[in-house]
Amino acid sequence: xxxxxxxxxxxxxxxxxxxxxxxxxxxxxxGAGRKDLLQEGQDIEMGRFxxxxxxxxxxxxxxxxxxxxxxxxxxxLDDSFDMRWRHKFFIxxxxxxxxxxxxxxxxxxxxxxxxxPLRQYVGELVDLGGFYYLYMAAISIFCPNCIxxxxxxxxxxxxxxxxxxxxxxxxxxxxxxxxxxxxxxxxDSHLFSIYLLLPFIGVSLALLKxxxxxxxxxxxxxxCYFAGMVxxxxxxxxxxxxxxxxxxxxxxxxxxxxxxxxxxxxxxxRHRLPRFNARTGLLEPSVATFTNEKPLRPLVGEALKLxxxxxxxxxxxxxxxxxxxxxxxxxxxLWLVWRGPxxxxxxxxxxxxxxxxxxxxxxxxxxxxxxxxxxxDNRF
Amino acid sequence: MQDxxxxxxxxxxxLSLASLAILVNAWRRDGEPLFASVAISGIAFAFTYALIRxxxxxxxxxxxxxxxxxxxxxxxxxxxxxxxxxxxxxxxxxxxxxxxxxxxxxxxxxGAGRKDLLQEGQDIEMGRFxxxxxxxxxxxxxxxxxxxxxxxxxxxLDDSFDMRWRHKFFIxxxxxxxxxxxxxxxxxxxxxxxxxPLRQYVGELVDLGGFYYLYMAAISIFCPNCIxxxxxxxxxxxxxxxxxxxxxxxxxxxxxxxxxxxxxxxxDSHLFSIYLLLPFIGVSLALLKxxxxxxxxxxxxxxCYFAGMVxxxxxxxxxxxxxxxxxxxxxxxxxxxxxxxxxxxxxxxRHRLPRFNARTGLLEPSVATFTNEKPLRPLVGEARRAxxxGQxxxxxxxxxxxxxxxxxxxxxxSVVGVAGAVAGGQAGDGxxxxxxxxxxxGVVGPT
Numbered sequence: 001x002x003x004x005x006x007x008x009x010x011x012x013x014x015x016x017x018x019x020x021x022x023x024x025x026x027x028x029x030x031g032a033g034r035k036d037l038l039q040e041g042q043d044i045e046m047g048r049f050x051x052x053x054x055x056x057x058x059x060x061x062x063x064x065x066x067x068x069x070x071x072x073x074x075x076x077l078d079d080s081f082d083m084r085w086r087h088k089f090f091i092x093x094x095x096x097x098x099x100x101x102x103x104x105x106x107x108x109x110x111x112x113x114x115x116x117p118l119r120q121y122v123g124e125l126v127d128l129g130g131f132y133y134l135y136m137a138a139i140s141i142f143c144p145n146c147i148x149x150x151x152x153x154x155x156x157x158x159x160x161x162x163x164x165x166x167x168x169x170x171x172x173x174x175x176x177x178x179x180x181x182x183x184x185x186x187x188d189s190h191l192f193s194i195y196l197l198l199p200f201i202g203v204s205l206a207l208l209k210x211x212x213x214x215x216x217x218x219x220x221x222x223x224c225y226f227a228g229m230v231x232x233x234x235x236x237x238x239x240x241x242x243x244x245x246x247x248x249x250x251x252x253x254x255x256x257x258x259x260x261x262x263x264x265x266x267x268x269x270r271h272r273l274p275r276f277n278a279r280t281g282l283l284e285p286s287v288a289t290f291t292n293e294k295p296l297r298p299l300v301g302e303a304l305k306l307x308x309x310x311x312x313x314x315x316x317x318x319x320x321x322x323x324x325x326x327x328x329x330x331x332x333x334l335w336l337v338w339r340g341p342x343x344x345x346x347x348x349x350x351x352x353x354x355x356x357x358x359x360x361x362x363x364x365x366x367x368x369x370x371x372x373x374x375x376x377d378n379r380f
Numbered sequence: 381m382q383d384x385x386x387x388x389x390x391x392x393x394x395l396s397l398a399s400l401a402i403l404v405n406a407w408r409r410d411g412e413p414l415f416a417s418v419a420i421s422g423i424a425f426a427f428t429y430a431l432i433r434x435x436x437x438x439x440x441x442x443x444x445x446x447x448x449x450x451x452x453x454x455x456x457x458x459x460x461x462x463x464x465x466x467x468x469x470x471x472x473x474x475x476x477x478x479x480x481x482x483x484x485x486x487x488x489x490x491g492a493g494r495k496d497l498l499q500e501g502q503d504i505e506m507g508r509f510x511x512x513x514x515x516x517x518x519x520x521x522x523x524x525x526x527x528x529x530x531x532x533x534x535x536x537l538d539d540s541f542d543m544r545w546r547h548k549f550f551i552x553x554x555x556x557x558x559x560x561x562x563x564x565x566x567x568x569x570x571x572x573x574x575x576x577p578l579r580q581y582v583g584e585l586v587d588l589g590g591f592y593y594l595y596m597a598a599i600s601i602f603c604p605n606c607i608x609x610x611x612x613x614x615x616x617x618x619x620x621x622x623x624x625x626x627x628x629x630x631x632x633x634x635x636x637x638x639x640x641x642x643x644x645x646x647x648d649s650h651l652f653s654i655y656l657l658l659p660f661i662g663v664s665l666a667l668l669k670x671x672x673x674x675x676x677x678x679x680x681x682x683x684c685y686f687a688g689m690v691x692x693x694x695x696x697x698x699x700x701x702x703x704x705x706x707x708x709x710x711x712x713x714x715x716x717x718x719x720x721x722x723x724x725x726x727x728x729x730r731h732r733l734p735r736f737n738a739r740t741g742l743l744e745p746s747v748a749t750f751t752n753e754k755p756l757r758p759l760v761g762e763a764r765r766a767x768x769x770g771q772x773x774x775x776x777x778x779x780x781x782x783x784x785x786x787x788x789x790x791x792x793x794s795v796v797g798v799a800g801a802v803a804g805g806q807a808g809d810g811x812x813x814x815x816x817x818x819x820x821x822g823v824v825g826p827t
Contacts, residue, residue, distance in 0.1 A: 007533070010530065011554065011557070014557040014558050014561050015557075015561075017561040017562075017564075017565055018561065018564055018565060021565045058519040058522075058562070058565060058566060059518040059519040059522050061522070062518075062519050062521070062522020062523040062525070062526055062558070062562065063522040063525070063526075065522070065523070065526040065558055066522055066523075066525040066526040066529055069526055069529035069530050069532075069533060070470065070529050072529075072533055073467070073529060073532055073533055073536065076533065076536050076537075076540075077536075080442060080536075080540065081438060081442055094471065097471070097474040097475075098474050098522070098525055101474050101475075101477040101478065102477075102518070102522065104477075104478055105477055105478060105481045105518060106518060
């Protein structure tokens with residue numbers, strides 16, 4: 001059902017375009033008296049001049065649209081052809097190619113600002129060159145897959161996407177409110193981000209209404225790809241990818257936490273979503289079990305017991321001390337280990353609350369610490 | 381997964397390596413977009429060819445299949461292979477972009493000594509100046525890409541959900557919205573030049589205003605559907621698209637050859653058209669190889685939408701939509717000719733593709749039959765008899781409907797009683813009808 005979201009979203013963006021540029025069209029056509037719109041002399045790294053018509057903004061919309069349409073196609077293919085995970089993982093990178101191409105052709109900025117403490121070693125700016133494109137491709141792969149992994153409970157995929165979207169909009173607003181010196185150099189890219197996120201929030205709220213517990217529809221991988229790519233697009237084209245990653249901390253934690261099972265160090269069952277206890281009507285942590293025929297390697301077993309001791313897992317051992325089962329390595333299961341059995345919507349609500357809190361904390365840290373690390377927060 | 385044969389592997393690998401060499405060379409020489417486009421098209425051909433062979437089974441397994449009715453043994457082959465074409469095409473366009481703009485990037489970054497690239501003072505209708513970096517060209521590529529990606533999505537939905545014709549007809553208009561938005565925001569030119577004889581009445585230019593957008597939307601609806609109607613015989617959809625593509629490229633070359641005064645004002649938009657068409661030719665040739673008689677794959681509505689939209693995009697963004705319509709004359713004729721059946725004046729059977737005669741192994745015109753229970757209106761019958769067609773009189777035909785007539789999602793239809801085009805294959809449409817169970821019996825009056 002994420003497909004419906006994505007299609008309506010694309011339609012919404014297209015219909016928004018005339019409004020985004022009306023002022024510029026009027027200025028170009030009428031010309032008279034609007035000299036303040038002639039933005040000459042604004043030199044960006046590429047030595048290019050903005051002129052009466054913000055064509056680079058237009059190109060940004062075009063390629064953003066192209067990227068999101070591509071990821072929708074690939075989402076449909078994924079849901080139709082049921083691909084293997086190792087193929088699905090890289091799909092978003094292909095969908096992101098239009099955006100990378102735009103970046104290459106239009107911005108070409110591959111420098112990163114070095115944190116103050118390191119400047120004496122490497123200088124103020126470091127040019128990552130081609131690696132910057134790998135970094136952007138990595139973000140494009142990362143966001144959709146992260147949303148996809150933190151899944152399995154009604155409403156959690158749409159819910160986490162909405163939380164992240166609201167947090168990004170909150171961050172964007174910091175740059176466009178009158179409290180900062182206007183026009184802020186980053187104001188335009190944050191406005192662009194808001195214009196792309198508001199329709200996203202619109203279509204996602206509609207989907208959430210049908211997907212929240214008890215769900216009437218499922219969202220499919222299409223939604224995860226679509227949502228993740230919206231975030232990647234606004235983060236990359238808005239030049240705030242590091243801030244974006246801050247908001248993804250719970251997802252990053254979930255991914256790292258899942259890694260042992262994803263990469264086969266610990267055996268991984270077909271499904272890892274929390275187990276439903278029909279008698280109580282509550283969700284409990286689901287487990288992976290180990291038998292005598294498929295014993296755990298002793299070293300891994302010891303590591304699991306250690307994690308159990310620091311409360312990052314729930315492990316069961318038999319009389320000989322050999323590990324027989326462990327809770328699955330997902331944040332949803334971990335939450336249930338900590339909080340005990342919960343009803344599905346309660347679990348979703350608490351995890352989303354955690355996401356919100358962590359995100360807000362992250363934004364606060366970013367804007368406060370930025371001053372310390374980079375000697376200037378670009379908000380001011 | 382079906383493998384390529386050894387000769388195929390060698391040929392494709394050789395082609396890919398040669399194309400790659402040209403590509404690397406082009407990159408070193410500041411982009412050389414034309415050569416890069418040819419090279420990328422070559423790689424696109426090889427990649428599409430291989431992908432079609434490799435993914436055929438997956439398509440069949442997922443239900444995207446059809447039975448070729450015009451064969452002695454109606455085998456089941458993969459359907460909707462146009463999707464593979466469209467995806468490789470999109471990838472090709474994206475990979476072409478750096479080559480298209482390399483020269484401009486170099487000029488902007490190095491700056492020194494390339495003053496000839498400062499194209500100031502070039503006033504277009506909107507009073508805009510081109511500057512060092514041709515951003516409006518970049519925007520054109522972006523929205524063209526967005527339009528073609530959208531039509532691919534809608535093509536997939538069509539082949540997956542089997543929509544009704546009255547819905548499918550308008551699909552391309554939605555896919556074309558990005559292009560219309562670009563036109564509105566960036567060009568805004570809605571004047572048309574009036575033919576000389578009429579100028580004394582209406583003046584030299586007439587501003588169509590909003591109607592121009594309707595006109596562009598109409599072209600976007602028209603091209604895909606036209607290709608879809610002229611269908612039903614192995615290879616005809618891809619074949620007609622390739623013919624049209626080659627003709628457009630031929631027309632484009634007239635504007636960029638040294639025989640005309642360079643730089644011709646329209647040279648840029650025709651180059652843009654060529655850059656979009658060469659990869660299309662590449663992927664379509666690969667598909668044709670598998671779709672030509674006897675077909676190993678079907679192309680699906682996805683291909684018709686994709687191809688039609690490529691033509692609409694180059695025609696509209698290249699500002700030669702009327703020339704484009706000239707090249708669609710056979711399709712226009714087919715559409716008008718089908719109109720009586722499409723709009724129900726003459727009853728329309730489920731399928732209208734030519735009928736396969738298993739004994740001779742040849743195709744014959746298919747028919748719509750009329751019985752005493754469902755007689756033809758007398759007026760319509762008389763019109764048929766007097767039909768001044770050079771061939772056998774028009775039989776009542778089937779409704780234009782889903783995809784090409786080769787494929788069958790509803791494989792219960794028999795070929796008997798199916799109406800179709802006249803013999804000679806001129807208007808060999810194979811529209812599958814949405815006659816919703818309307819049946820016929822009886823015969824059209826003698827000719």
